[in-house]
Amino acid sequence: MKDTFKHQGLRQQLVNTIKEKGITNDNVLKAIGKIPRHLFMDSGFLDHAYQDKAFPIAANQTISQPYTVAFQTELLQVEKGHKILEIGTGSGYQTAVLCLLGATVYSIERQLELFKITSKFLPKLGYRPKKLIFGDGYKGLKEEAPFDSIIVTAGAPMVPKALLGQLKIGGRLVIPVGEDVQTMTLFVRKGPKDFEQREFGEFRFVPMLEDKN
Numbered sequence: 774m775k776d777t778f779k780h781q782g783l784r785q786q787l788v789n790t791i792k793e794k795g796i797t798n799d800n801v802l803k804a805i806g807k808i809p810r811h812l813f814m815d816s817g818f819l820d821h822a823y824q825d826k827a828f829p830i831a832a833n834q835t836i837s838q839p840y841t842v843a844f845q846t847e848l849l850q851v852e853k854g855h856k857i858l859e860i861g862t863g864s865g866y867q868t869a870v871l872c873l874l875g876a877t878v879y880s881i882e883r884q885l886e887l888f889k890i891t892s893k894f895l896p897k898l899g900y901r902p903k904k905l906i907f908g909d910g911y912k913g914l915k916e917e918a919p920f921d922s923i924i925v926t927a928g929a930p931m932v933p934k935a936l937l938g939q940l941k942i943g944g945r946l947v948i949p950v951g952e953d954v955q956t957m958t959l960f961v962r963k964g965p966k967d968f969e970q971r972e973f974g975e976f977r978f979v980p981m982l983e984d985k986n
Contacts, residue, residue: 776811776812780822780823783823784808784809784810784823786823787810787823787824787825788802788805790825790840791805791825791839791840794825796840796843797847798846798847800851800874801846801847801870801874802843804846804873805839805870808869808870808873810823810836810839810866811823812898813830813836813869814864826838830864831887831890834863834864834884834979835979836864836866837866837867837926837978842866842867843870844973845867845924845926845957846870846874848947848959848973849922849924849947850922850945851874851875851876852921854875854876855875855877855921855922856876856877856879856917856920856921857871857876857877857878857879857920857921857922857924858879858880858913858914858920858924858936858939859902859923859924860880860881860910860925860926860927860936861880861881861882861925861926861981862880862882862887862888862891863882863887864887864891865891865894865895865900867926868891868895868900868905871902872895872902873900877903878902878903879902879903879906879914879917880902880904880905880906881907881908881909881913881914882906882907882908883908883909883910883981885907888905888907891905904917910927910981911933911935911936912935913938914939915935915939918939919940919941919944920940920941920944921941921945922944922945922947923939923940923945923946923947923948924946924948925946926978927949927978928949928950928977928979928980928981929948929949929950929955929981930950930951930952930980930981936948940962942963942964942965943961943962943963944962945959945962946962947959949976949978951975952980954975954976954977955977956973956974956975956976957972957973957974957975957976959971959972
């Protein structure tokens with residue numbers, strides 16, 4: 774598992790690319806600049822690891838476009854020590870970004886194959902989420918709630934009520950909502966039943982799967 778000067782140089786170019794697209798949070802940019810994305814992909818894709826594109830991984834899933842990862846992370850307003858629930862561990866790349874930002878991360882993956890790969894792989898690279906869970910993201914993680922923020926990394930046809938209910942007051946849910954094309958949506962919990970909702974344009978994600986447990 775090598776991370777060479779060439780990889781580091783390519784990462785810096787990637788950081789410049791997502792900066793030009795509008796990402797301004799310094800900590801997010803530093804995390805993207807530090808994490809060896811090529812190690813999260815099949816070796817055949819090494820040449821493409823630092824392009825700002827999504828790529829296929831195991832179980833017919835994808836590793837998200839770096840800009841999308843940075844965009845969602847920026848919306849979360851992560852602070853050190855924040856307790857964050859991630860729905861869709863996938864390759865573990867987004868998980869690594871959150872860990873590097875100092876968050877306490879709980880992550881749920883619905884694909885057993887990916888769950889097995891990522892739960893072994895992340896600690897090898899030094900990224901240690903508090904908990905990786907194989908299960909149904911629609912249900913969230915009630916026993917660990919409430920969370921400072923929740924991030925969903927797959928396209929949800931609707932907003933799961935369970936996730937809204939597991940946010941702290943002031944907590945943020947970032948979720949792409951829609952069938953074929955998704956609208957990036959931010960919910961901020963203002964009170965027990967009061968949520969502020971904002972939309973941030975169209976994105977494309979693999980669909981969020983359910984009915985696992």
